[in-house]
Amino acid sequence: MQLRAIGFLLSAAVSLLSAGEVLAAPACGGDFQAWLSDFKREAATKGISQQAIGALDGMTPDQNVISRDHNQKVFDQSFEQFSGRMIPPRLTRGENMLKRYGSLLVRIEQAYGVPGSVLVAIWGLETDFGSNIGNFPTLRSVTTLAYDCRRAELFRAELMDALRIVDRGDLAPNEMRGAWAGEMGQTQLMPSSYIKFAVDFDGNGKRDLLHSPADVLASTANFLASKGWKRGQPWDPGAPNFDALKEWNKSEVYARTVAAFAGQLEGEH
Numbered sequence: 001m002q003l004r005a006i007g008f009l010l011s012a013a014v015s016l017l018s019a020g021e022v023l024a025a026p027a028c029g030g031d032f033q034a035w036l037s038d039f040k041r042e043a044a045t046k047g048i049s050q051q052a053i054g055a056l057d058g059m060t061p062d063q064n065v066i067s068r069d070h071n072q073k074v075f076d077q078s079f080e081q082f083s084g085r086m087i088p089p090r091l092t093r094g095e096n097m098l099k100r101y102g103s104l105l106v107r108i109e110q111a112y113g114v115p116g117s118v119l120v121a122i123w124g125l126e127t128d129f130g131s132n133i134g135n136f137p138t139l140r141s142v143t144t145l146a147y148d149c150r151r152a153e154l155f156r157a158e159l160m161d162a163l164r165i166v167d168r169g170d171l172a173p174n175e176m177r178g179a180w181a182g183e184m185g186q187t188q189l190m191p192s193s194y195i196k197f198a199v200d201f202d203g204n205g206k207r208d209l210l211h212s213p214a215d216v217l218a219s220t221a222n223f224l225a226s227k228g229w230k231r232g233q234p235w236d237p238g239a240p241n242f243d244a245l246k247e248w249n250k251s252e253v254y255a256r257t258v259a260a261f262a263g264q265l266e267g268e269h
Contacts, residue, residue, distance in 0.1 A: 061140075
């Protein structure tokens with residue numbers, strides 16, 4: 001009996017240790033390959049396929065990303081400075097995009113309640129209507145920030161969602177490129193927002209925010225609708241929908257610039 005009890009206690013201790021190993025988040029910093037191995041094991045316990053996890057094979061941290069993250073400057077431009085720099089060069093092309101995608105934007109507004117002018121304004125401000133999405137490999141950027149200790153917990157979750165994007169077949173790993181902090185697609189969604197809000201509006205079976213304007217614009221509308229956008233209401237500062245614009249970007253100056261750009265695109269609303 002005594003031996004059986006000792007055996008049971010030893011077995012329980014091993015089980016608890018194993019559970020602890022599964023549940024414990026990999027420690028940031030230190031040896032990168034050891035960290036990466038721990039992360040891969042954690043991803044497997046969360047249902048990520050081995051095929052998707054394999055996208056991390058051979059990964060190395062990007063010191064350029066770490067340097068950018070540690071040396072971010074406070075955004076200090078006024079609304080007049082920022083909007084004056086950003087809106088005029090994009091206004092004519094924005095008007096053309098409204099015409100070019102008019103029927104699509106009508107369908108999106110019917111589905112989500114967000115006017116095309118707002119979506120086109122965001123599209124233009126984020127990536128010049130998809131022409132400048134960034135060239136940082138998303139998986140490497142997010143892996144780097146998950147490994148670095150400054151915002152490790154936040155970016156571990158983003159890396160899990162980046163692998164989920166691969167897992168569900170929306171994008172191949174080598175297609176996932178964008179800004180240095182992991183934003184990707186033509187309106188620059190983080191992987192977590194991609195998972196939550198991306199929609200397959202063109203019906204091809206993929207939520208493709210890099211190549212499909214239909215998916216890009218509808219997903220942006222879905223984000224805003226999910227953040228409380230009210231159909232048929234204005235969006236200027238103080239209006240019902242301005243708070244939804246601030247959910248897109250917390251900067252008051254940025255949100256005001258989106259509102260002003262959208263207003264100019266469709267005239268007085």
